[in-house]
Amino acid sequence: MAKKKFVVGCFDDEATLFPAVKKVRTAGYKIHDVYTPFAVHGLDHALGLRETSLHTAGFIYGITGTSTALGCISWILSYDWPLNIGGKPHFALPAWIPITFELTVLFAAVGMVLTFCYLCQLSPFIKKHHFHARATDDLFVMVIETTDKTNVDDLTSFLSNAGAVETDVQIAEAGWWLGRYDKDEVPFQNKIVAA
């Protein structure tokens, strides 16, 4: 992904964050994301985000697990290698339900965790730009995407008026990238300079 210019506004209270989100959206600015220290109820609605499709994905993974288990066991135990187990029928459905259930849960759980990580751009070996370190502590960080036509000074003062305690302009990578280092950082550079 390309680098973009962002205007960052930091709020110290939910009560000022919600009206600010509303003001910024009605003014027509595009909010890239809001980073909060904890899950804020109703913020997704305020931001106008659509319902997640994670549960649909979960249902599909679950169905996959169910059919994998039933297909596998029934093929093995009633067609490929039928065994007489305690005189039970070869197609012993009740005995397979627990395993089918387990596989459904396993597929759904693992699949959903991986999908969740992908959607949130969270993963090991992945890095993302942090707009403000205190977003993990006590600040609600609203990041607004700008275009060539955006008047950055106007936007900054607009955010301050809306109650931002801190504003900032950053040019940063919008998406995630593979690696351990910041995109611009040259590893060990400082060390070499010091030597």
Add this chain to the structure above:
Amino acid sequence: MSSIKEHFEIPAKLKTWAFALIGVGLVALIIGFITKGRGTEEEQAVFIGTIMYNTIFWTLVTNASMFFICVTTLAMGGWQQSFRRIPEAISTMVPIFGSITVAVLLFVVFSGNHHIYHWLDTNAVANDEILKGKSGFLNVKFFTIWTLLAVGLWSLLGWRMRQISSEADAAAFNGETGTSFIWRNTVRAALFTVWFALTVGSTVPWLWLMSLDAHWYSTMYSWYTFASSFVSGMSLIALWVIYMKNKGYLEYTNQEHLHDLGKFMFAFSIFWTYLWFSQYMLIWYSNQPEETLYFKHRVQGPYKGIFFLNLIINFICPLLILMKSSAKRNYTMVTFMAVLIIFGHWIDFYQMVMGSISKEVVTLGWLDFGILSLFVGLMIFFVAKALAKKPLIVKYHPFLKESIIHHT
């Protein structure tokens, strides 16, 4: 608060419907008594058994409302406060349906109808090692005392819960009185819950229902009965909430609350299936004759259709239909599912009781639906009366605000 409609006025239409249902039920009861109730002992057993499973079902379903209030109270739940008068009103049915249940059961026990309860046959018990071993528990004295105690204490402890809830109508609490109010609520709820566990959670289904198959036992049975009655109870609460919303009451209750009720209906349908399956699979797997006798005529005999219809209505339908959150927030969908679930668990109780009393013939017919309409009519009439008695909103409950701003 002034714009809130606090007092429920019973619509004339509701009363008409209730009386019509009661009328149909009484006609069915009388015709049933004439055609079946005076016949052979087997016919009498079918007649009484039909009344028996209906009254037990509705007693347990309405009692589940009080359990819901007590459990949410113990969990310090706030979300249910905006509509808590509805489960309270439904739980006022426990003394009424409970008395019918006690009357029917004691009639069966004292008339010694061993076509219904085999363990009432003293000659059979004397010559039967298994029944002799159970006779300390399955005897007339214990059955009578425990049945009376169960229904009596459900009514009493439930009445005490409703009583304390009225305190929140009178005047606002301060920090001290509010804390004491919540504490007394907790104590009363805990007493009810403990008694509920000792009865619905264990002994009452053993005595009333499982002893129909006197030789058979299952450790899952009570939980299975509880799950059945609780999920129907939640559906009944949802139905009444939706009805009151449609009539323009319960302004503070909205889709968020409906969503949570829908979650209860969904989750406990799954829980019921879990118990259904655990009971079935272990018995199927070990294949012991004394255990499979319960399932023999249900899975392979005449009850096969009802037995699997039961599983489709109570598991497959809620699983697939109530899975999406948009379905749980949709008033039409929840109404449809609530009716379906109550019907499904009524069918479940039917096969639990009649599957043991009339093993060879499926008796489901006009009498069953007639008696059902009698109980539904009574339920509608008395719940509406109870709702009209108290304000619909617990105005000064400390947790009411939590319910108003509830967000799932």
